[in-house]
Amino acid sequence: MSKTIVVKIGTSSLTQPETGQLALSTIASLAETLCHLRQQGHRVILVSSGAVGVGCARLGLTERPKAMALKQAVAAVGQGRLMRIYDDLFTTLSQPIAQVLLTRSDLVQRSHYLNVYNTFAELLALGVIPVVNENDTVAVEELKFGDNDTLSALVASLVEADWLFILTDVDRLYSADPRCVPDAQPISLVNNLQELAALQIQTGAQGSQWGTGGMVTKISAARIAIAAGVRTVITQGRFPHNIEKILAGEPLGTHFQPQPEPTSARKRWIAYGLVPVGKLYLDTGAIAAIAQGGKSLLAAGIKTVEGNFEAQDAVQLCDHQGTEIARGLVNYSSEELEKIRGCHSREICTILGYVGAETVIHRDNLVLT
Numbered sequence: 001m002s003k004t005i006v007v008k009i010g011t012s013s014l015t016q017p018e019t020g021q022l023a024l025s026t027i028a029s030l031a032e033t034l035c036h037l038r039q040q041g042h043r044v045i046l047v048s049s050g051a052v053g054v055g056c057a058r059l060g061l062t063e064r065p066k067a068m069a070l071k072q073a074v075a076a077v078g079q080g081r082l083m084r085i086y087d088d089l090f091t092t093l094s095q096p097i098a099q100v101l102l103t104r105s106d107l108v109q110r111s112h113y114l115n116v117y118n119t120f121a122e123l124l125a126l127g128v129i130p131v132v133n134e135n136d137t138v139a140v141e142e143l144k145f146g147d148n149d150t151l152s153a154l155v156a157s158l159v160e161a162d163w164l165f166i167l168t169d170v171d172r173l174y175s176a177d178p179r180c181v182p183d184a185q186p187i188s189l190v191n192n193l194q195e196l197a198a199l200q201i202q203t204g205a206q207g208s209q210w211g212t213g214g215m216v217t218k219i220s221a222a223r224i225a226i227a228a229g230v231r232t233v234i235t236q237g238r239f240p241h242n243i244e245k246i247l248a249g250e251p252l253g254t255h256f257q258p259q260p261e262p263t264s265a266r267k268r269w270i271a272y273g274l275v276p277v278g279k280l281y282l283d284t285g286a287i288a289a290i291a292q293g294g295k296s297l298l299a300a301g302i303k304t305v306e307g308n309f310e311a312q313d314a315v316q317l318c319d320h321q322g323t324e325i326a327r328g329l330v331n332y333s334s335e336e337l338e339k340i341r342g343c344h345s346r347e348i349c350t351i352l353g354y355v356g357a358e359t360v361i362h363r364d365n366l367v368l369t
C-alpha cells in the first residue's frame with residue numbers, strides 16, 4: 001500500500017565531519033533510495049538541512065557562524081548549491097523535485113497553513129519530491145523553527161504522513177550521548193510518551209560540530225509526530241538504504257510508535273502552527289480539569305496572566321512553576337483576563353459590563369502539549 005514518507009537528513013550526515021565537504025556518496029545513496037520509494041508508489045518528502053554547512057564549506061569558513069546576518073548570508077550561498085546537487089542527482093534518475101522553503105510565519109495564519117498543505121498535496125499528486133528547508137535567509141529570530149527536526153515533524157503532521165525518518169550521525173537513540181557515555185544503552189522501541197518520560201534520556205547540551213540541537217530536538221520532533229499519528233524512526237544517515245530495510249520490517253534505529261488516536265488537524269495547528277503570545281498560570285483544580293477531565297478553561301482557575309494579547313490569540317497554560325501543560329485560543333484579551341481571573345463565570349458580565357463567553361478557552365480550542 002502506498003504511504004506518505006517524510007525523510008529528514010541532518011548536516012552531520014550530508015557533510016564530511018573532518019572537512020565540511022559534501023558527503024557525495026551519502027547524498028547519491030539518499031537520492032537512489034527516495035527514487036526507489038517513489039517507484040514503489042510512495043509519496044516522499046525530503047527535509048534537508050545543510051544550507052549553512054554547505055555555505056560555510058563554499059566560503060572557506062571553518063565553523064558555523066553565530067551572528068544572525070552572517071548565518072543568513074551563508075545559508076543563501078549554501079541552499080542554492082545544495083539544490084543544484086540534489087537536482088543533478090534526481091534528474092539523473094528522472095525524478096522531478098521542488099524546493100520548498102518555509103518560515104514559521106507561513107504556518108501561523110490558518111489560511112496560510114492550509115495553503116502550504118495544498119501546495120504539498122499538489123506536488124505529491126504530481127509525483128514530485130519536495131525538498132524542504134527553513135528559509136534561513138529571511139527567517140527572523142522570533143519566528144524561526146530553529147531546527148529542521150522540528151520542521152520535519154511539523155511537515156509530517158501537516159501532510160499526515162505515515163512515516164518520519166530522522167537521519168543523523170548515530171545509529172539510534174541511546175540512554176545518554178554515546179560520544180560522552182561509552183556504556184549508554186541503545187533504545188530500539190518507544191511505545192508511548194509515558195515510556196519516553198520514564199527512560200529519562202540524557203542528551204547533553206549540543207549536537208555535533210555542524211548540527212543544530214542534537215538529540216533534544218529529535219526527541220521533541222518525535223513527540224510532535226507521534227501525537228499526529230506518524231510512526232517516527234531515528235536512524236543512521238550514512239546508510240539511507242536502511243529506510244527500505246526498515247519499511248520491510250528490519251529492526252534498525254529507534255522506533256516511536258504513533259499515538260493510536262491522533263490529535264485533530266485543527267488542534268495540531270493550535271499546538272504547533274501558532275506562536276503563543278502569552279501565558280496563563282493555573283491552579284491545581286484547573287490543571288486537573290483540563291489534563292484529566294478534558295474540560296474547558298474557566299476564569300476561576302487562572303491565577304496569573306502574563307503578556308499582552310487579544311481575544312483569539314494563542315497562549316500557553318502553565319502550572320505554578322511555569323511548565324507548559326496545554327495551549328489554546330483565548331476568548332478574552334489579557335486586559336480583560338486581569339479583571340476576571342479567579343472569578344466565577346457568572347460574575348464576568350458584571351465585571352466587564354457585557355455578556356462574554358462562559359469559558360476563557362473552550363475545550364475545542366484547547367490542546368494538551
Ligand SMILES: Nc1ncnc2c1ncn2[C@@H]1O[C@H](COP(=O)(O)OP(=O)(O)O)[C@@H](O)[C@H]1O
Binds near residue numbers: 174202208
Ligand atoms: N541520548 C543520545 N543518543 C544518541 N545521540 C545523542 C544523545 N544525546 C546527544 N546525542 C548526540 O546527538 C548528535 C546528533 O545531533 P546533531 O548533531 O544535531 O545531528 P544532525 O545534524 O543529524 O541533526 C549525535 O552525534 C550525538 O552525539
Ligand SMILES: N[C@@H](CCC(=O)OP(=O)(O)O)C(=O)O
Binds near residue numbers: 011053
Ligand atoms: N536550516 C539549517 C538547518 C538547521 C538544522 O536543523 O541543522 P541539523 O541539526 O543539521 O539538521 C540549514 O540548512 O543549515
